[in-house]
Amino acid sequence: MPTRPILEMTMPETRPNLVSPPTLDSPVDVDTLRGTAAGRGRLLVDYGIWAASYFAPHSLSRPVDWTANPTGNRSWAFLLHSFSFVPDLLAHDAALGGTRGRDLSWALMTDWWAAHGDLCAEPPMAWHDHATALRAHNWMLVAQRLREDAPSTGADGDDAPHALPQDTWHAMAARHAEALADPARYSRGTNHGFDQSMVLYELAADAAFDAVPELRGTWGDVAVARIAHEIGTAFGADHGHRENSVLYHEFGLIQLLRVQALRTRLAEVAGLPPLSDQAALIDRATLVMAHMIGPDTTFPLIGDTVRKTPSDIFRTHPLPPSYPAYDFARTGGERGAAPGDRGLVCRETGWFAMRSDWGDGLAVSLLGRCGYRSPYHRQDDDQSFTLKGWAEDWIIDGGLLSYEEKTPMRRYMRSWKAHSLSAPTGVEAARDLDATGAAARITTVVQRPKRLVLGTASRLFGDYVTTRDFEIARQKPEDGRLSVVLTDTLIPGTDAALASRMALRAKGAATYVTRFLLPDDKRIAIDAAEAEVRIAGTRATLVLSIQAAVPPGDIRVLRAVPETDPEGPDAWRSRVFGEAEPAQVLEIAHTTLALQARYELRFEPV
Structure with a gap:
């Protein structure tokens, strides 16, 4: 199944993108020019074409309609009002000489200033918290270039000034400083606030x-x-x-x-x-x-x-x-020196990592997290992890996709279903930082040169007390490189939660599921009688052994479910901004009132 573009304006990868504006006698190879900052600057200066990161090229010639958004994507509007093209225009001058990039930058600045300099509320991105900061930074680059290029005797209002118009720039700088200093516009405690x-x-x-x-x-x-x-x-x-x-x-x-x-x-x-x-x-x-x-x-x-x-x-x-x-x-390993330790635990912020070795690209590495300390860029992933090794992906996560928060695919990528977790069936993840954030933590750590053991706890599912213990070690025999043992528990913490599990069990339905998100290229063989799953790759096979007080119910592989499905999308990941690609989910069902299960993962080299 081919990669599915989510942003309709993404660039094709296999052929040049030829754009022929009406004023040109021959096509312009946009893909070649957009590969460098100076080339992107030339597209704007010579052809009025803006090739914003992650988006197809669009016209950006004066007069600019600053309210337009031909992509319908908020990230494109954010880049526009951030003046993210300024470094490219200045790179054009540095590479090709002259001041055409600088002069176009200033002209666009004065155009924008005339339209939106009054701290207007529309369009929303004009004085967006982060866009304001990044625009001010880029405008300072232009102001500095104007100061450096000529004496400060230029006249205000020039479209192609030979120096910095002092009065106009002072007004621009002061208005942006006032906006950034305003407590009501300050995004305190976020990466936006940091840049502001x-x-x-x-x-x-x-x-x-x-x-x-x-x-x-x-x-x-x-x-x-x-x-x-x-x-x-x-x-x-x-x-x-x-x-x-x-x-x-x-x-x-x-x-x-x-x-x-x-x-x-x-x-x-x-x-x-x-x-x-x-x-x-x-x-x-x-x-x-x-x-x-x-x-x-x-x-x-x-x-x-x-x-x-x-x-x-x-x-x-x-x-x-x-x-x-x-x-x-x-x-x-081509440069530098290997870190002294194979493992690392950041107990407060919840990060943990372990590698079999630092020797080559075939090493096996696990990276996971269990910590809810900020709502920014939060996904429902406490106690989830990724597993790489043998130059392949094995256990994966959904990824970013985009910042279009209302689309079904973006909502899926943030949800617990796009991660490798155990969960109570029919229960949504809790996203209240005040109510559940402190519960998401690393509880115990035992770290040795070849072994990392840690306990984690969360209230990702609100009324359920969730723990996952990790035992990550150099595998014996060591040709397997690294083994992982997970011990998962989910216990209803309220009478209502327990009653809901009892009702499901009475119907013969699954009460809990454990899901592992896997790449689409892996071949999966299930031996239900032995409670074992073999996940075959190119250089190795990952063997998953399941142990539980009550044998698991259904073990199945779920292939990519489109976002048009009534239940929404499932079994996808996004490695490239704006694109979703099929994955697959190994889902293990349980029918107990509380979950207690052990999963052992070990590699067998081919």
């Missing part, structure tokens, strides 16, 4: 406010206090990120690097309060990042994550002591 705070600090340092020290000091003080709060909220004392995602741990680390760069770059700005040093946290969060990366050098799809090999985020920053471990993980 950093950009407010940058704006306070801008030369536009050299003559207004009271504004600089006020905004600077607000920004410094908020940045300190955001860092403490984003990262736990164990140096893991709280926003429930591998991708957002990386994003949080990038934000820390930006704070450190601002601390250095703006240290001499008069009247600007200093930022605190984050070198120690950067070092420790980098080591956590190294353990999150799989043996295939990609991110496991836990939380709102896409499949990617991380780029070197330190290429323009000082290297922390843990950088060799990070570089080793992201290059598959």
